[in-house]
Amino acid sequence: MSESIKTRFLAICVICTAVAIIVGIQMIRIQSAEAAQRLLDTSESYQGVTRVVYPDRGNIYDSKGRLLAGNETSYEIGLDLNSVTQPETVASIASSVLGLDYAQVLGYAQMTPGNGNPVYQVLDDFVSQDKIVELETIKADYDSRKAKGNEILPNIDGLLWTAHTQRTYPEGTLASNILGFYSYLDRTGGIGYFGLEEAYNSQLSGTPQEIYVAFDPQRLSTVEEVPPGVTLVLTLDREIQAMTEKKLDEAIEWSGAEGGTIIVYDPEDGGVISMATSPRLDPNNYWDYADLFPDPMPYNSAISKTYEPGSVFKVLTVAAALDSGLVDPDTRFQDTGAFNIGGTTIYNWNMGAWGDVDMTECLQYSLNVCMSWLSTEMGPDTFYTYLKNFGLDRKTGIDLGGESNWPLKLPGDSLWYEVDLATNSFGQGISLTPIQLVMAISSVANDGRMMAPHLVKAMVIDGQQYDVDPVVVGNPIKAETAHTLTEMLVNSLENEASNALVEGYTVAGKTGTGEIATPYGYSSSETNVSFVGWGPAEDPKFLVFVWLEKPSISIWGSEVAAPVFSELVSKLVVLMDIPPDSVRLAGSSTMTGQ
Amino acid sequence: MQWVGVFLLVVVAVATVAGLYLYISGRSAATGRRIQNLESELATLHRQNNDLETRLGEIQSERALSERINSLNMRPLTPDEALYLEVPGYVPAEGPSFAPPPTIKEERTPILLPEFTSTFLEWISSKLQAGTQNSTPTSEVQP
Numbered sequence: 001m002s003e004s005i006k007t008r009f010l011a012i013c014v015i016c017t018a019v020a021i022i023v024g025i026q027m028i029r030i031q032s033a034e035a036a037q038r039l040l041d042t043s044e045s046y047q048g049v050t051r052v053v054y055p056d057r058g059n060i061y062d063s064k065g066r067l068l069a070g071n072e073t074s075y076e077i078g079l080d081l082n083s084v085t086q087p088e089t090v091a092s093i094a095s096s097v098l099g100l101d102y103a104q105v106l107g108y109a110q111m112t113p114g115n116g117n118p119v120y121q122v123l124d125d126f127v128s129q130d131k132i133v134e135l136e137t138i139k140a141d142y143d144s145r146k147a148k149g150n151e152i153l154p155n156i157d158g159l160l161w162t163a164h165t166q167r168t169y170p171e172g173t174l175a176s177n178i179l180g181f182y183s184y185l186d187r188t189g190g191i192g193y194f195g196l197e198e199a200y201n202s203q204l205s206g207t208p209q210e211i212y213v214a215f216d217p218q219r220l221s222t223v224e225e226v227p228p229g230v231t232l233v234l235t236l237d238r239e240i241q242a243m244t245e246k247k248l249d250e251a252i253e254w255s256g257a258e259g260g261t262i263i264v265y266d267p268e269d270g271g272v273i274s275m276a277t278s279p280r281l282d283p284n285n286y287w288d289y290a291d292l293f294p295d296p297m298p299y300n301s302a303i304s305k306t307y308e309p310g311s312v313f314k315v316l317t318v319a320a321a322l323d324s325g326l327v328d329p330d331t332r333f334q335d336t337g338a339f340n341i342g343g344t345t346i347y348n349w350n351m352g353a354w355g356d357v358d359m360t361e362c363l364q365y366s367l368n369v370c371m372s373w374l375s376t377e378m379g380p381d382t383f384y385t386y387l388k389n390f391g392l393d394r395k396t397g398i399d400l401g402g403e404s405n406w407p408l409k410l411p412g413d414s415l416w417y418e419v420d421l422a423t424n425s426f427g428q429g430i431s432l433t434p435i436q437l438v439m440a441i442s443s444v445a446n447d448g449r450m451m452a453p454h455l456v457k458a459m460v461i462d463g464q465q466y467d468v469d470p471v472v473v474g475n476p477i478k479a480e481t482a483h484t485l486t487e488m489l490v491n492s493l494e495n496e497a498s499n500a501l502v503e504g505y506t507v508a509g510k511t512g513t514g515e516i517a518t519p520y521g522y523s524s525s526e527t528n529v530s531f532v533g534w535g536p537a538e539d540p541k542f543l544v545f546v547w548l549e550k551p552s553i554s555i556w557g558s559e560v561a562a563p564v565f566s567e568l569v570s571k572l573v574v575l576m577d578i579p580p581d582s583v584r585l586a587g588s589s590t591m592t593g594q
Numbered sequence: 595m596q597w598v599g600v601f602l603l604v605v606v607a608v609a610t611v612a613g614l615y616l617y618i619s620g621r622s623a624a625t626g627r628r629i630q631n632l633e634s635e636l637a638t639l640h641r642q643n644n645d646l647e648t649r650l651g652e653i654q655s656e657r658a659l660s661e662r663i664n665s666l667n668m669r670p671l672t673p674d675e676a677l678y679l680e681v682p683g684y685v686p687a688e689g690p691s692f693a694p695p696p697t698i699k700e701e702r703t704p705i706l707l708p709e710f711t712s713t714f715l716e717w718i719s720s721k722l723q724a725g726t727q728n729s730t731p732t733s734e735v736q737p
């Protein structure tokens with residue numbers, strides 16, 4: 001190699017090395033400069049973004065796995081102002097397809113991003129998929145066109161649609177008093193109101209998670225999947241719920257009642273099979289709530305509205321009297337038609353005297369005087385101890401949002417008077433919610449065992465199903481007492497040929513007519529009529545509670561609520577596959593309906 | 595001359611490393627983007643699943659079924675029309691199960707033999723255990 005080539009190589013090496021050194025020094029200088037740190041800090045925001053991922057809200061299914069509350073896709077429509085090239089076209093399409101105001105959209109589309117203007121402008125939200133399909137069709141049509149010469153083709157560049165989930169209730173108003181509703185229009189702060197949506201809000205919502213999404217493809221990594229909220233499986237049966245609601249609506253219309261409640265309950269495990277109230281809201285349009293439920297109307301009267309139940313309460317009085325050993329079914333009572341206590345005289349519902357009666361007849365003729373005698377003979381200590389054991393001094397704890405109760409007046413309270421001992425015995429001067437009454441009376445239908453009322457049968461968490469075990473909340477009476485009382489109630493219904501009887505089935509139950517307290521005393525012309533019954537009597541599978549408020553057709557529970565019970569149960573036994581007595585009691589238990 | 599060759603060798607090595615780095619980082623970026631696309635696809639599938647379930651719920655809703663039942667001139671069964679059959683051993687169906695069914699783990703030839711996955715100590719232990727089992731004397735013959 002000649003000297004000159006060596007010199008050239010040497011020169012190249014020196015130059016390259018020098019350039020490398022200079023570049024290196026410059027790099028160090030720039031990176032260690034004060035401005036470099038600021039640049040680094042600024043660049044962080046361009047490297048990625050931290051997003052909060054909200055899990056899908058858990059679904060709600062009925063006992064047969066039919067969807068009651070779920071999620072569906074809806075869209076946010078927005079404008080990427082940097083990408084808009086034809087504001088008029090964008091405004092025109094947004095106006096015609098989405099029904100937005102043309103001038104307003106045009107104003108947004110003509111904005112220059114920056115200088116106080118946003119880069120992205122939301123135009124609409126919760127847009128249905130049908131509208132998005134229309135937009136996609138238009139966009140595809142515009143994109144497929146070929147320009148001829150200098151022709152300017154229309155486009156809707158910059159008009160964006162982003163998917164997100166929306167709470168939906170495919171059954172509409174069905175069971176809405178149980179489900180409650182979710183304020184889905186608030187995409188980040190939505191919460192559940194009333195019913196299951198409120199009671200299980202945190203479980204249904206799941207846990208939102210913060211994730212970092214890098215813009216740099218090399219720093220991208222798999223994002224841990226955010227598990228959806230807890231799915232609920234209910235004790236509720238959709239078919240029975242629909243039938244119950246239909247029957248309630250018919251009963252309200254037929255009787256001219258102001259409102260009503262029907263509960264179908266499983267006394268063996270405390271599961272609510274159906275719970276119908278009026279009115280009912282479509283939770284898909286939850287913003288109608290204030291119009292449909294003017295204050296103070298409760299969302300679910302079955303758990304939130306108290307009333308003086310009247311004679312259905314006599315079931316509990318007689319249960320206490322039998323269980324305490326004060327009387328047995330054959331104990332005689334001389335009904336003189338009046339009973340004096342605390343300076344007040346108690347009369348029967350027809351002001352009559354029924355003479356020599358036994359305890360079954362006391363129930364059959366619904367004698368207030370007899371009940372007053374029973375409670376007085378028991379004494380306040382025993383009587384109110386039983387009422388507390390029946391859970392009447394507290395909320396039931398049902399897993400629905402919005403439960404309320406009225407305090408039970410007890411001896412020693414400033415508002416308790418001696419006469420209350422008598423009036424309470426026939427369900428006046430005491431206010432209960434329907435679910436309190438159902439829970440208490442269900443103990444008579446379940447061998448004296450009182451179960452906690454509940455709606456949720458199972459939960460699905462991260463793909464695993466967890467069954468919710470029924471809870472015994474007390475044994476207010478002995479099993480023997482429960483059987484005896486059931487038999488007495490069966491006989492009382494059959495003896496009086498009650499309107500509540502169901503052909504082919506033996507049922508036990510009691511009517512109730514409660515007078516309504518007004519500022520001027522009790523009104524006899526306006527009543528709350530109710531009926532509580534259960535069957536089949538030898539092995540109860542259901543307990544049905546009917547309450548109609550202020551019916552105009554009649555003031556008596558035996559004429560209004562009892563026939564509603566009978567009609568409902570005749571449909572219920574078919575839906576629950578309960579064969580009639582003639583089949584059930586003759587054969588084995590391995591049967592099914594067809 | 596030798597050191598010039600060394601210098602060029604270094605340059606070539608650095609260029610090779612840089613090329614490899616670029617190749618790997620390019621593949622890494624492409625894979626990252628693919629992961630992102632798959633995640634997006636997964637989210638879309640989740641949404642579609644929700645939509646289909648809701649659609650099914652609407653089609654099978656009580657209101658929709660009632661309309662179809664009415665259009666077919668059908669009416670609810672009354673108790674006296676029901677026929678009940680005795681089915682010995684019949685067990686009524688229980689409620690729905692939303693838990694995934696238990697999966698069966700396939701038993702297949704391992705891709706990596708235990709020799710490649712076990713530690714040296716585990717290998718020694720297994721050999722010793724095998725030796726002990728082979729040396730167990732048989733005291734009697736099974737009838």
